[in-house]
Amino acid sequence: MTVLTLGLNHTTATVDLRGRFAFAVDQIAPALKTLREQLTGAPQSEAALLSTCNRTELYMAAAGAGKPVPQLRHAAIDWLSRTGGVSRDELLRHTYVLEGGQAARHAFRVASGLDSMVLGEPQILGQMKQAVREADTAGTLGTTLHQLFQRSFAVAKEVRTSTEIGAHSISMAAAAVRLASQLFEDLSKTRVLFVGAGEMIELTATHFAARSPRAMAVANRTLERGEKLAAHLGAQAIRLADLSQRLHEFDIVVSCTASSLPIIGLGAVERALKARKRRPIFMVDLAVPRDIEPEVARLDDVYLYTVDDLSTMVQTAGEKRQAAVAQAEAIIDTGVQGFVHWLDQRSTVPLIQALHGQADQWRTAELTRARKLLAKGEDVDAVLDALTHRLTQKMLHGAMVELHSADAHTRPQMVAALSRLFLRGEAVLPTDLQRPRGRLLNDEDLA
Secondary structure (H helix, E strand, C coil), rough: CCEEECCCCECCCCCHHHCCCHHHHHEEEEEEEEHHHHHCCCCCEEEEEEECCEEEEEEEEEECCCCHHHHHHHHHHHHHHHCCCCCCCCCHCCCEEEHHHHHHHHHHHHHHHCCCCCCCCCCCHHHHEEEEEEHHHHHCCCHHHHHHHHHHHHHHHHHHCCCCHHCCCCCCHHHHHHHHHHCCCCCCHCEEEEEEEHHHEEEEEEEECCCCEEEEEEEEEHHHHHHHHHHCCCCCCEEEEEEHHHHHHHHEEEEEECCCCEEECCCHHHHHHHHHHCCEEEEHHHEEECCCHHHHHHHEEEEEECCCCHHHHHCCCCCCHHHHHHHHHHHHHHHHHHHHHHHHHHCCCHHHHHHHHHHHHHHHHHHHHHHHHHHHCCHHHHHHHHHHHHHHHHHHHHHHHHHHHHCCCCHHHHHHHHHHHCCCCCCCHHHHHHHHCCCCCCCCCCC
C-alpha cells in the first residue's frame, strides 16, 4: 500500500482560500462517499478528510506503488479543485502532496501539534479523531489509514507526556483575551458576545469568563444549544436573528460558526458603531469561511482579527521551546520508521495468503487420501507415515526444482536462501553445496 496526503494549510493558503475548502463535520462523510465514487481507477482506495480552521487535508491509501498511485493523486486533486471552485493550477500553487514516509511524518506532526499555528495545541488531536470517525461512517477508512491514524494518536500522546511542547504554546482563546486586554484596560467592565456554540467558542468563552466581564451573551442558530452554553457560562442566550439589532450592546464580539456565508455584515457593524457613538468594538473571527465580512476591518473604530492575524500572538521562542520541539521530532522519527516498516510488511500479505492457501490445499488432499486408506483398514502407522512423507515432499518440491534449475551464478544465492528458510542455521552445509562443480544436485545429495 502507498499512503498519500494532499492538503493546504495556514502556511500555504490565505484564510479566504482555505474557506473555499472548509467542510462542516456533517459534510465530511457525504464528501468522502462522493470522492470514492470518482476513484474508478483505484476501487480499493481508502480516504479520510480533515477540515479545520487552519487546514483541509485528504489522507489516502492505495494498493501498490505503480499505476494506481498517480491515478489516485490526480483524481483527488481534480475532486478538491471542483469542490472549492478553483482551477487545478491555482489549487496546486497552494497545496502540498506527500507520499509514503513523508505523508506519515506529516500526519504525526499534525497530531502532535507541531504543524499547528499554535505550537502544541491539543484541539487538533480531537479534530483528527473526528475525521477518523467520519471516514469510518463513510466506509472509506481501511486497514492502512486506520493504522496510520492510530499510530498518529499514540505518537501524539507520547509527545505530550514526554516533552513540554504544550507548556510553550498560547491557545487561540488566550491570544484573543490578550489582544482584548490591550484595547480595554479592564475586561471586567466589558460586555462580550459569542456567536456560535461549538468547541472553539466554548473554549474562548471560558477564557473570557475567567476575567469576569460585566455581561456575556451567546447567539446561536439553534437556540437550545446556545442556551445550554449560556447556562454553563452564566450568560444570556439570544437568537441569531436578533444579532444585528443587539450588536451595539457589546464591546467584544467573538464569532465561530459553520456558516458558509458571513453572518455579520458591514452594514450591521456600521449601525452598531453609530449607536455606540463611535466607541470601539473588538472583534475576533475564528471561522473558516469567515463569519464577519472582511470589509469590516476598514472601519476606524473596529479592531477585527482573524485566525491568521492571531498567528503572531501564538508564537513562542527560547531554548525550552526548541528543546521540546527537538524531543518531539525524535519521537516522531521513531514513529515514522515503525509505520514505514509496517507498510513494507503489508506488501507481502498477498504472498502470505497464497502460501497459506496452497498449504491448506495440500493438507486437505492428504487428509482425504489418509481417511480413505484408514476406511479400507490400512495400518494406522503406515498411513500416517505416508501422509507426513507426501506433505513434506510437496513442501520441498518447489524448492528442489528451483535449486536444480539454478545456474552456477545464481545457485549460491539459492542455497543461502533455502538454508535460511528450511535449515534455520541448524546444519552446516557441505562446501560442495556452496560451490557447485559441474553437476546438478539431486534429492539423494540432500538426503
